[in-house]
Amino acid sequence: MMNDPRGKDASATHGAYLAIREKILTGDLPAGQKLKIERLREMLNTGASPVREALSLLTSDLLVERIDQRGFRAAPANKANFEEILTLRCVLEDMALRRSIERSTRTWEDRLVLAHHHMTRATDQGTAAFEEAHKTFHMTLLDNASLAMLERYCSQLYDLNIRYRYLAARGAGYRRRDVSGEHRAILDAALEGDADRASARLLDHYRLTGDYLVAELDDL
Amino acid sequence: MMNDPRGKDASATHGAYLAIREKILTGDLPAGQKLKIERLREMLNTGASPVREALSLLTSDLLVERIDQRGFRAAPANKANFEEILTLRCVLEDMALRRSIERSTRTWEDRLVLAHHHMTRATDQGTAAFEEAHKTFHMTLLDNASLAMLERYCSQLYDLNIRYRYLAARGAGYRRRDVSGEHRAILDAALEGDADRASARLLDHYRLTGDYLVAELDDL
DNA sequence: GAGTCAATTAATATCGATATTTTATATGAG
DNA sequence: CTCATATAAAATATCGATATTAATTGACTC
Incomplete structure (x- = not known):
């Protein structure tokens, strides 16, 4: 059944x-x-x-x-909506990441390292597995802020963004850029407790992906 | 039926x-x-x-x-949750208000003046009527940003906040402070296109109410 | 007596059928 | 031919009953 x-x-x-x-x-x-x-x-x-x-x-x-x-x-999808998602993500994740780092603990560092490692391993195991590990990594970056609603918003926005990735390229080609290097840079900055650098790297990561997507979305 | x-x-x-x-x-x-x-x-x-x-x-x-x-x-209610709501409101409404003012038009100014006027009139007509007019005023401040999701978040947070007002004082006594003066100041700054001042007044408005509420919520 | 497990109770989740409402189609007047 | 109006079709919303699942109680062992 x-x-x-x-x-x-x-x-x-x-x-x-x-x-x-x-x-x-x-x-x-x-x-x-x-x-x-x-x-x-x-x-x-x-x-x-x-x-x-x-x-x-x-x-x-x-x-x-x-x-x-x-x-x-x-829900409808269009360029304006995508840009709004991008803007909100930048503001909200910036806030969450800074607070996460501010409250950093050994346990969190461990979880972060692990999440990152699992993501690198998942590159071989199909897009679904990578997709999940990727989200886990990004959410782990934020969850030490211990702001439940903020986390929820970020998670929501992350998911909404997935849809635009599929729209732009049908899910393929996402890993074309040096995404893994970008992830590494965010991780390192976070582990060092350098909030400004971590946030800058994270936002660059989003804006780069964002520009790439916007280019593909002109017709919407 | x-x-x-x-x-x-x-x-x-x-x-x-x-x-x-x-x-x-x-x-x-x-x-x-x-x-x-x-x-x-x-x-x-x-x-x-x-x-x-x-x-x-x-x-x-x-x-x-x-x-x-x-x-x-x-949904559970507690001090941490209340403080998170307050923080998020400050960040999100600041963004929305600034963008609203940036895109200001005559039509929006008109709507703003009207919403404010209706709110002042509604003070006599029971809490339910005031409550609605009050929300309309605050949302009108933000809606010229034309960011649908941001508006939704703000509206959500506004509603969640209402519950804490009732929790703190069972809805009574909200208008104890010089709230109407604060509203006036926000309105004037917004009409003049002074985003910094408008935002400062708005956030003060929330933080003042917030401090008042936090004091009443110690037990939660 | 504390803790485990079975039997009972209560609540949620789901189904299938029906009532309501909306949308599409067709008919007729101006 | 256009618009309005009535009719038919389709889809949503709701009901009442049943199946599943969780919570409770109570008996029993150690």
């Missing part, structure tokens, strides 16, 4: 949440598209209630819009 | 959303409390589906937490 590749069989709602989320992020469900319950229901082999609830939850993530009495649609 | 005081009879979900939201903001449903479907269902005279969906939507607003397979609870 449950032919989900992953072993975990949490609730049907959670399964639907993950599946729909993935489809939106990768562009399988294009931005702006109407999301009909019935269609999703049969795509995911589940009932209407879980689908509906999953969509409500995706609303929190700004990946789905809901209009009362007329259903759900995948 | 619909004995809702307000004439509007949108969806049952929307009605439940507004009702539960109100109860959480005012403390009628205390922070951290388990929210059982059955209980809410009978409180609101509606079915389980609308309640469930309303709770999912309130999750977006960070007013409700959802744990898979074990239901919903009102």
